[in-house]
Amino acid sequence: MHNKKQVQDNGVDDIPLVWIVHRCQTRNLGDQLLGLGLETQLQHYALATERLEFTGKGKSPLLRFARKVLKRFRLQSLSTWVGVLSYVPRAVAKRPRLIVIGGGQLLLPHTTFLTALSAWIRLAKICDARLALFSVGTEERKGPLSARSQAILRDAIAHMSFIRLRDQHSRDILARITGERFPLAPDTAYGLVLQSPHHVDRIGVGVCPASLKSVLSYDRFHSREEYYQAFIDRIDANLLSGEPITVFSTAWADRREVLTMACRLETHYPENKVEVAHIPDSDALIALLQNLRVVIGSRMHGLILGHILGATVDSISRNDKMASYEEQMSEPLESIRAKLRLEIRSLLTHTISESIDEQG
Structure with a gap:
């Protein structure tokens, strides 16, 4: 400490x-x-x-x-x-x-x-x-x-x-x-100070949702369907043919949303492997993000850490804080x-x- x-x-x-x-x-x-x-x-x-x-x-x-x-x-x-x-x-x-x-x-x-x-x-x-x-x-x-x-x-x-x-x-x-x-x-x-190994071939789209309860409290989304559709639109814009989708979160409170989101994506993307990544600690989180090609999320630090580690990041702005960070994450990391x-x-x-x- x-x-x-x-x-x-x-x-x-x-x-x-x-x-x-x-x-x-x-x-x-x-x-x-x-x-x-x-x-x-x-x-x-x-x-x-x-x-x-x-x-x-x-x-x-x-x-x-x-x-x-x-x-x-x-x-x-x-x-x-x-x-x-x-x-x-x-x-x-x-x-x-x-x-x-x-x-x-x-x-x-x-x-x-x-x-x-x-x-x-x-x-x-x-x-x-x-x-x-x-x-x-x-x-x-x-x-x-x-x-x-x-x-x-x-x-x-x-x-x-x-x-x-x-x-x-x-x-x-x-x-x-x-x-x-x-x-x-x-x-x-x-x-x-985080770096991805240079030899890693990045593959996969990471999906990092905040809980629906948290999202609805800001009135930017008004239903689960509307919220999930925002993710699907971004996934459609980034997903490659046959590429796996990994659903995860940086917050323990989102664990049920992760499972619900994964079930929805399995139905929507039958040709793609959809898996849930259980993240017990920060080392596991970093290891996951080092390998993902794209991170799409409404949890800010899933996006920021993805940005640091070289992934393409795409934000679902669930509140004004997230909207403020979209512009920042468009800047060069250095x-x-x-x-x-x-x-x-x-x-x-x-x-x-x-x-x-x-x-x-």
Whole structure:
């Protein structure tokens, strides 16, 4: 979980420690890889890094039990406070210089994420760390954000030393709330160093659907039939004769949709082999994407990772966030990575030191 070669035994030394706070304990593989991408880029500098779970520590059996009990009694906010503030002893001992809340839709207007934002602000004050938002976003689901959500987001933004959002849609939402238009940074998954073997002959179309429940909540599609037809139209435009179709997802929550989609595609493409790929971890996901010729999806990180690994990607825009990323993914990969490196350097010079060292 951390860059051990740069951390002394007592956890405190002259090398600045940066905490990367993201969804590292989720079953959404895309969210897991976001923090790893940011950490990969930070390790080009004279820094120590650790990755921590945004919604709070939960691996110790006692803490996990306590949080489960609180959730059972509908005390979700208290559970999140307990989870995040359980990092306090570690923060006091190690004294991180910077806490980066980075990667993903971490400004979403639901109880756990909003509570986590408030808790991290409190923790940063306790250990006297600077706090930053980096390549994060938000969404409106079924109408504008509530007054309470807007107030929490305004307060969180006021406590940040540095802010970069991840997409134009998020910038528009926060501009309406705060009156400020914050700069953008590319998705931190682009910080990953991934390559496909040169000798691999790419074959197959990968289909990466988000769950229907998630899709319908944005009102861009109004039925499963309409949603699936969008995939079929894109598959028709990309599929070669006799080419296999692989249905998969980067998120555990989509597993039923993957099976339903596969059944539909088997009926629609009787001449093509349709298979379901069960993805247990990020290594399996990367191994799959290294071999696919085309990736079509409504899960953003299936597309971004496919883009990084050299596949042709085709987006099914289930919401405004996805629409914002279509334009970005049309850029050359190195151009996106150069922008990410530039914004990371800006993050460090604004929060740690104007003369931060880059290691080669």
